Amino acid sequence: MSKKALVVGVANDRSLAWGIAQKLHQDGVELGFTYQGEALERRVRPLAGSVGATIVEQCDVASDASIAAVFSRVREAWGGLDILVHSVAFAQKEDLEGRFIDTSREGFRLALDVSTYSLVALARGAEPLMDSRGGGAIITMSYLGSERVVPNYNVMGVAKAALEASVRYLANDLGGKKIRVNAVSAGPVKTLAACGIKNFREMLAAQNENTPLHEGITAGDVGAMGAFLCSDAARHITGTVVYVDSGAHIL
Numbered sequence: 001m002s003k004k005a006l007v008v009g010v011a012n013d014r015s016l017a018w019g020i021a022q023k024l025h026q027d028g029v030e031l032g033f034t035y036q037g038e039a040l041e042r043r044v045r046p047l048a049g050s051v052g053a054t055i056v057e058q059c060d061v062a063s064d065a066s067i068a069a070v071f072s073r074v075r076e077a078w079g080g081l082d083i084l085v086h087s088v089a090f091a092q093k094e095d096l097e098g099r100f101i102d103t104s105r106e107g108f109r110l111a112l113d114v115s116t117y118s119l120v121a122l123a124r125g126a127e128p129l130m131d132s133r134g135g136g137a138i139i140t141m142s143y144l145g146s147e148r149v150v151p152n153y154n155v156m157g158v159a160k161a162a163l164e165a166s167v168r169y170l171a172n173d174l175g176g177k178k179i180r181v182n183a184v185s186a187g188p189v190k191t192l193a194a195c196g197i198k199n200f201r202e203m204l205a206a207q208n209e210n211t212p213l214h215e216g217i218t219a220g221d222v223g224a225m226g227a228f229l230c231s232d233a234a235r236h237i238t239g240t241v242v243y244v245d246s247g248a249h250i251l
């Protein structure tokens, strides 16, 4: 029977989650997608259709009830789950510029709720469904701003640091059930999430000019690594962060 993957975080055809979904599809994995709201539904439905997705559900990752509804749909349609792709982040625009010290309590709470706690909540929902398959793989997306100060990344850097730590604690909790949890730390890619970010063009240029490989990163590059981490070839890899950044993190 084919593997089943739930992909959370496709916004459009440039999304890292879409890059991963396409690679999983090539590997023969059956796909399900969630979308955040009505505006994104119009983008996600056609993409989901193009890879023969059997689940397309709305999911607000800030709502436990919404997450529970998604997993009951997965249980009903598939009876189990092999792969969970988490590719979700949000901080208020005002918190991605200026000084980190000025982050409000609500801005901090929102960024860590949507970008970090959502992984914990989704992993908890996936656990029994993966356990019933004898194991599974969970991946999430991170960024170097979790461990270095990247100008303007600010509260998202703190959210990604907590996300990477969450990967380790989740990997430890779920290892006994043969559920692996890993993160891909990607270099900058021009996705919807990058829209309107100050100096993003310069960051893309730096990725091309100032990295060991002198090459930009594509959603396909991230997708290939994501699909690998979800495959049996990675069966002994858990709790780690893999860099897909042309070597930027060593400099």
Ligand code: 0WE
Binding pocket: 089, 090, 091, 092, 093, 096, 142, 143, 150, 151, 152, 153, 154, 156, 188, 192, 193, 194, 195, 196, 197, 198, 203
């Ligand atoms: O994680 C991210 C971006 C995530 C993100 C993007 C937005 C833009 C629109 C989270 N929240 C929002 N909120 C919005 O209102 N990246 C790794 C891309 C990124 O974002 C940056 C970067 C890089 C790289 C922000 C500042 C500096 C560098």
